[in-house]
Amino acid sequence: MRDDEITDVAAYMADLGRQARAASRQLTRASTAEKNAALLKIAELLDAGRSQLAEANARDLQAGAAKGLDAALLDRLELTPGRIDAMIEGVLQIAALPDPVGAIFDLNARPSGIQVGRMRVPLGVVGIIYESRPNVTADAAALCLKSGNATMLRGGSEAYASNQAIASCIQRGLVEAGLPAEAVQVVATTDRAAVGAMIAMPESIDVIIPRGGKGLIERISRDARVPVIKHLDGICHVYIDADADPEKAFQVALNAKTQRYGTCNTMETLLVDAAVAETILPKLGAAYSEMGVELRGCPRTCDILAAALPATEEDWDTEYLAPILSIRVVAGLDEAMDHIAAHSSGHTESIVTESYTRARRFLREVDSSSVMVNASTRFADGFEYGLGAEIGISTDKFHARGPVGLEGLTSVKFIVLGDGEIRT
Amino acid sequence: MRDDEITDVAAYMADLGRQARAASRQLTRASTAEKNAALLKIAELLDAGRSQLAEANARDLQAGAAKGLDAALLDRLELTPGRIDAMIEGVLQIAALPDPVGAIFDLNARPSGIQVGRMRVPLGVVGIIYESRPNVTADAAALCLKSGNATMLRGGSEAYASNQAIASCIQRGLVEAGLPAEAVQVVATTDRAAVGAMIAMPESIDVIIPRGGKGLIERISRDARVPVIKHLDGICHVYIDADADPEKAFQVALNAKTQRYGTCNTMETLLVDAAVAETILPKLGAAYSEMGVELRGCPRTCDILAAALPATEEDWDTEYLAPILSIRVVAGLDEAMDHIAAHSSGHTESIVTESYTRARRFLREVDSSSVMVNASTRFADGFEYGLGAEIGISTDKFHARGPVGLEGLTSVKFIVLGDGEIRT
Structure with a gap:
């Protein structure tokens, strides 16, 4: 007809x-x-x-x-x-x-x-x-x-x-x-x-x-x-722990944001443990700036990175799908997981750490469809996971969750x- | 408070x-x-x-x-x-x-x-x-x-x-x-x-x-x-195939109806292949009548069982939760599965047969939360399945299905x- x-x-x-x-x-x-x-x-x-x-x-x-x-x-x-x-x-x-x-x-x-x-x-x-x-x-x-x-x-x-x-x-x-x-x-x-x-x-x-x-x-x-x-948003986080390997942290955080800007598994917010913010952020910030990524940070981030503009509360809940990144310095794993619980869309989060205990806690406690250790959020994808093909990514907990x-x-x-x- | x-x-x-x-x-x-x-x-x-x-x-x-x-x-x-x-x-x-x-x-x-x-x-x-x-x-x-x-x-x-x-x-x-x-x-x-x-x-x-x-x-x-x-109804069927073992058919059909009348996994409709209706139904009908089960049958059933009253269309869609049973004589497996597709609530169905091929088709094609061969529908239960305990039985296909x-x-x-x- x-x-x-x-x-x-x-x-x-x-x-x-x-x-x-x-x-x-x-x-x-x-x-x-x-x-x-x-x-x-x-x-x-x-x-x-x-x-x-x-x-x-x-x-x-x-x-x-x-x-x-x-x-x-x-x-x-x-x-x-x-x-x-x-x-x-x-x-x-x-x-x-x-x-x-x-x-x-x-x-x-x-x-x-x-x-x-x-x-x-x-x-x-x-x-x-x-x-x-x-x-x-x-x-x-x-x-x-x-x-x-x-x-x-x-x-x-x-x-x-x-x-x-x-x-x-x-x-x-x-x-x-x-x-x-x-x-x-x-x-x-x-x-x-x-x-x-x-x-x-x-x-x-x-x-x-x-x-x-x-x-x-x-x-x-x-x-x-x-x-x-369904999935509505991809507000994905990378958390760089105090015990992160600096080179892995640099590579993962850079790739998660810049490999593609418009995809749902792109990182939108970077969380960094205060203990390593001053050693990690300057090199990473320079690399983002070089690639034209606009940075919006918490006060502590703005102290460390001159290029960062002050983030508003709205930034933590925004899926930019663009070369923009929000950055927040946190007191440790619990504050990072609290931030994720409050602002994540439940799509994909990754921790960079060499700490066995904190990796294990992050894997278990973060309530998202994909939870990663030392890997770029960009891997959250049916082909990368070996499903062969996907009809979509589910951020619901009921029935199918993650790449479907x-x-x-x-x-x-x-x-x-x-x-x-x-x-x- | x-x-x-x-x-x-x-x-x-x-x-x-x-x-x-x-x-x-x-x-x-x-x-x-x-x-x-x-x-x-x-x-x-x-x-x-x-x-x-x-x-x-x-x-x-x-x-x-x-x-x-x-x-x-x-x-x-x-x-x-x-x-x-x-x-x-x-x-x-x-x-x-x-x-x-x-x-x-x-x-x-x-x-x-x-x-x-x-x-x-x-x-x-x-x-x-x-x-x-x-x-x-x-x-x-x-x-x-x-x-x-x-x-x-x-x-x-x-x-x-x-x-x-x-x-x-x-x-x-x-x-x-x-x-x-x-x-x-x-x-x-x-x-x-x-x-x-x-x-x-x-x-x-x-x-x-x-x-x-x-x-x-x-x-x-x-x-x-x-x-x-959730599950709404338990309109469960037992289908006695032409190749059923008569003793297993008798035991399963009797138990599925009479072990308890008020449960959701109790059989409400018995389907019998026309090839064996005259050998299977008289003994089974007498056993039901002895236990006080009211029988409501298709015209063919009423010919065989004097005790059966004529079933109405509504009977095929009714969960009696009572000592009442509807019985229908069918032309074979396909007609039985068509009846089930049209009238089942998707809870539990069982075939009694010695035929490998028909058992395999029934298992695969019947779209219910539990599908059985040569077993009483009364087994559809979290304890009987070894789940330890159940919070309910789901007749939905999404997420959990069957005893939960x-x-x-x-x-x-x-x-x-x-x-x-x-x-x-």
Whole structure:
């Protein structure tokens, strides 16, 4: 169905939902070989469909330019040949990952005679709500397919034609591999009511994963009637302990801030133990300044670093996503962990120390999705962690936490193997 | 604070929440020895406080009788000496269970040089909303304490004095063991606004576990602003396959219905393959009738069993919690699984079969929290599964699924151990 043919959005969404739910039962029983065959077909069809993808994308870009979208948005929207390559490569990589579904573990005998274990199973139907990057359509569909989930995808209206063109390759690939086309539903209306419907249909959608700006994610989390896997902010900290190796501290703190400025695992606040602030900060401050990083410090930091401007209270709660860094000198580990508890977004924190006891306390007590010792926060990433690919990073504690790969898209049920046992 | 001294419920609840959050940071770092010492102290104080518990309970029972509560409710409310014994025994058993917190697993080296693993950590603050049984106060607090979580408990108003008396033992036990009293908060107001506040304070409560009637749980799930661990219904099925061993089928189907009628893991619908209905049902039907179980069947069942009344469509969606059973003859495994997909509450289903292939399909494809082969559904229980104790049974797929023990009250974060690695 095309956008202009959909008049009753609620009925249309309910239909898509019913189809997705039915398809998810077929996907649950699909073998690894069937799912991989579909992924390879999809990659093949994306490759064969390059000219159609480029045409559709050109229509989106033209419409976007006519609507006056800014350059950054138009850039995100563009499907260059290189981005199509990366999209195809991503699908092939997911085909090569191990299938998490059906794994049985912890199967133990009980005194009653039954054996009790756990089996990894798909979540069911995953709803993805995303903004302008059309490559998300293929990435998300492939991850969900491999983990045995049906998908309902709602992309940004500015990428409508591109998303539909990608969806057409995906659905043909599914059918050619003997799986239902309805396993990947791409919402074909740009009506915003579709989003409201998606986040409130627990009978058809088991979990929503929003990808996009903080405003979108906050709105969806507030209104959703189903669980949401999300992260809002990445306010990440590096704490340089009194017993830090100065060279490791320099390298980690520099890399965590400057390797890329716009990513969620970039450090936004550096905490330094007062005992080493005067030896650590001057060299580090000079290196930041040389790279054009603006420094905002506590009074003690400003005493040590002439280049630092005074930080305000707001700085400690800000994700700059820019060459700006706040720096605070603290009295020790407890004050550092208090600062983190008060200001972190629960994404990633790292301690630099040679102290076994303080490393152990930091690992245990800091309540973030990734907690590190002597490593750059920039490592918090599904590829770096060996998950193969990620659908997002969760800063929630419930269900999946940290980078979410195939396993995060599954659930675990109990299985019981008996021989006619009854309970007495 | 006492009930009649609390005038601003919102401010009172916000205070409790802040205290619980602060206490949860202390519990996260508490050692296993400290948590166990507190549990043993609590058990000791409950034992020493028997007369105070009995007095408080007598006040609740008297007030309940005066308010005209029915006999079943008054029975649930009563703290007999045997129930106090069981409550103390439960706390001691939880002290003896292994501590899930701090476990590190899947620690693997990555090509970058970092080691990446997972660490099991507390969820934070668990809110429990429950009805008349005061023993839940001790059970829930003990499970949450052992798993490193702070607790906010809101029991039924009819059990107010009993819950406060139990809470006093718990809080004294915590303090005597050097842990904060605020780690277990018992809401001291009977104002219903307290429940509304509890389910909408994500800054202070990480998860809500409602325990009680379906109405309470539905209301809380609908309105909660934080994740909810719950199960609504137990509409459990046993499917007797064409290749079932007749004796196992007889034993399992009889036990699943009649061992106890009022539990959530009791079978409510029996499905029988048409190929064996005439050999299996007569003996089974006679056994049910002898035990006073009312039978409601599909037309085919009614042909075979004279005692069966015709089932209505509603029967397939009803949790009787009573000596009533619906029976349906089906054409085979696929029809049985279609029936289960349409009518099950996702709690527990069991197949009786000697067929390897059908057992394997049933295990994989049935989407319930427990899926069994040749075993009574009555085994779906934390103790029977070896979890030691359970705080409830979850029929959701997100986070915990099935009986929820200590592990279900924890989350898992990523940890990274490096040696100064940076990302390039």
